[in-house]
Amino acid sequence: MFRRRGDAPFHRAPCGCCRVTGTNDKRTTIxxxxxxxxxxxxxxxxxxxxxxxxxxxxxxxxxxxxxxxxxxxxxxxxxxxxxxxxxxxxxxxx
Missing domain, CATH: 3.30.429.10 (Macrophage Migration Inhibitory Factor)
Structure with a gap:
């Protein structure tokens, strides 16, 4: 499921729709x-x-x-x- 960290929602388990963009496991939904x-x-x-x-x-x-x-x-x-x-x-x- 999605959770929020900052302003970007992301999955706990990667499904190919999110990518890591920096440190602290921040992901951007694409x-x-x-x-x-x-x-x-x-x-x-x-x-x-x-x-x-x-x-x-x-x-x-x-x-x-x-x-x-x-x-x-x-x-x-x-x-x-x-x-x-x-x-x-x-x-x-x-």
Whole structure:
């Protein structure tokens, strides 16, 4: 898990996303994190493709190592998402 030392968060165990930049075990996080919030209901295969495509697009546009790109997917029920003053479960019924 992450912990803070100074202003830079870092892992206790190196995973390739952090690097030691000086003395006293100070590390600088160099990993990009892509966060996706979307309605629940996508299959694991769709999520797998999304993670792959987002990683490829990020590396193509910004450079870097694909192994350092992290994608966090949060599934949200339509009843927990509002848009235009309405619950999405009312706007977009199944």
């Amino acid at each position: 990993m990009p994190i892509i966060r996706v919030e979307m309605f629940s209901g996508r299959s694991e295969e769709q999520k797998r493709a999304l993670v792959r495509d987002l990683t490829d697009a990020f590396v193509g546009a910004a450079g870097g190592n694909p192994d350092s790109v992290h994608v966090v997917i949060t599934d949200v029920d339509k009843s927990n998402w509002g848009s235009g003053g309405q619950l999405c479960s009312d706007k977009f019924p199944d």
